[in-house]
Amino acid sequence: MPRFLRPLTRAVTYTRWLHLLCAAVLAFVCAAVYPGLVRPSFGDWLLIYAIPVPLLVLVGLVPVIRRAEGLQARLMLFPGGHARVAESEEANSVSIAPSASWRDRGRTALWLGLRHVLGLSVALFSGQAMALVLELAGATAGEESGAAVIVPINDTGWWYGALIPVVLVAMVYVVAGAGRVMARLAPLLLGPSAAERLAALEERTEQLLERNRIARELHDSIGHALTVAVVQAGAARTAGDAAFTDQALGAIEETGRAALDDLERVLVVLREPERPASTRPTLQDADRLLDSARAAGSKVDVEVTGPLDTVPGPVSREGYRILQEALTNVLRHCGTVPVTVTLQVADKYLVLEVRNPLPTERGSGNGGTGSGLRGVRERAALLGGHARTGPLRDEWQVHVELPVA
Known part of the structure; x- marks a missing residue:
């Protein structure tokens, strides 16, 4: 027309x-x-x-x-x-x-x-x-x-x-x-008015931050569970041992159940914003992550210095997710290699470090988008800390320092 x-x-x-x-x-x-x-x-x-x-x-x-x-x-x-x-x-x-x-x-x-x-x-x-x-x-x-x-x-x-x-x-x-x-x-x-525009901008910013937080939660929780399940299933099929298969299935079941709990908690927040969310895991629940990594076949050595129960709640919860992402990356990209985990609680900082040997062959492991490590750095920055990720001599290192004062 x-x-x-x-x-x-x-x-x-x-x-x-x-x-x-x-x-x-x-x-x-x-x-x-x-x-x-x-x-x-x-x-x-x-x-x-x-x-x-x-x-x-x-x-x-x-x-x-x-x-x-x-x-x-x-x-x-x-x-x-x-x-x-x-x-x-x-x-x-x-x-x-x-x-x-x-x-x-x-x-x-x-x-x-x-x-x-x-x-x-x-x-x-x-x-x-x-x-x-x-x-x-x-x-x-x-x-x-x-x-x-x-x-x-x-x-x-x-x-x-x-x-x-x-x-x-x-x-x-x-x-x-x-x-x-x-x-x-x-x-x-x-x-x-200017005040209304500022209020709308703040509301939009809060919505985006909440969406990013939920996306990180799902990435860390579900990604860790699926990685453990894939590694366990592959190891059970390769071993051909009934006892090991039963152990692997038990680990997959436990990890899957924990992932379902995390998924339900996130969905409750999305469906019912006014309803208080259930308690998120903290570093005091880190044994669950370490046990799932050990069940997948990795040898995990842990060194804890200082009382974890004195770490503030937000820092402890984000520290748990950072540790979860670091262990997931080890299993996904390097397989069942030895892992060293260090947790040190000092007067001003919580130091969290995860180290593992680098793959022996170039191209070993599965490729990724890098969103997990970016999420680690974002979590640390939001809490006023910093994170270093990358190779250190013949090891891969995730080193995070979070303020606790």
């Missing part, structure tokens, strides 16, 4: 028209009281424009009016489902919150005043255009219509009928232009 015909076919043109006509109701009510609508003079029309303005300013100072105007603007000024086109991004830039400051109240009052002036002008223009259509229809039929129009037609003829579509199309285009003006003014006068 040609672009210049779109205003005639878009539903939003007519919802904006209705939005503007609604703004003229107050003016006509006031005019019916004073100065009257019977043959008003030019000065009377100026009064009709001016009288409602003080009342609209007072109404605009009421905080809840901003919400009402914002809802109307979103519904009637911007394309949406009612217009059968994609929703405009500008609709989201119109606030539906009550006025929180005098600046918001002033912008709302200015919006009401401009909507009144433009709405009354559109109503008068629409009335005159329809009166002209009736005048043209009467002239086409050879009769005088008697419509009150500024430029009356004193002649008759069939050719006047050809002007009726022109007048109607011109009226719709003028209305479409006025509606576009209101749509441009809405984000400026009804848009969110």
Whole structure:
């Protein structure tokens, strides 16, 4: 469809028209009281424009009016489902919150005043255009219509009928232009204040942080369980020993059950945000990780220095996930190699270190995306610590220091 015909076919043109006509109701009510609508003079029309303005300013100072105007603007000024086109991004830039400051109240009052002036002008223009259509229809039929129009037609003829579509199309285009003006003014006068934008940004940031945290939780927990299960299943198939197979199946069952518990806890947080989440594992539960690594066939030596129960909860919980990711990487990329785990609790820092021999052949183990090690560094940085990961001589090292003071 040609672009210049779109205003005639878009539903939003007519919802904006209705939005503007609604703004003229107050003016006509006031005019019916004073100065009257019977043959008003030019000065009377100026009064009709001016009288409602003080009342609209007072109404605009009421905080809840901003919400009402914002809802109307979103519904009637911007394309949406009612217009059968994609929703405009500008609709989201119109606030539906009550006025929180005098600046918001002033912008709302200015919006009401401009909507009144433009709405009354559109109503008068629409009335005159329809009166002209009736005048043209009467002239086409050879009769005088008697419509009150500024430029009356004193002649008759069939050719006047050809002007009726022109007048109607011109009226719709003028209305479409006025509606576009209101749509441009809405984000400026009804848009969110700086405080609202900051609050929305903070809320969005919190949502993204929560999503990242949940993604890390699932990556660490489910990834560890699947890695242990794959290693155990492969070792059992290679060994061909019934006793070892039973032991491997038991380890897979225990690891899978723990992973299901973690998955259920995360899903509860997603389904019911208001419900408190169950307790997350801490470094005091690290034996579960070490036992699963040993059950997979790795020899794990552990050295613990200092009381783990004195480590703050957030640090202990993140330390558990870091240890889980480090052991998962060992099993996934190096197989069942010896692992050395060091946990040292000092006055200011918790030092967590995991070391294992590097693969004997280049390309040993499975390739990865690096998201696990990136998650380790992110966890450490969020707690104010730091992490080093990479080869150290003939070993692979994950060295993390987290503040506990």
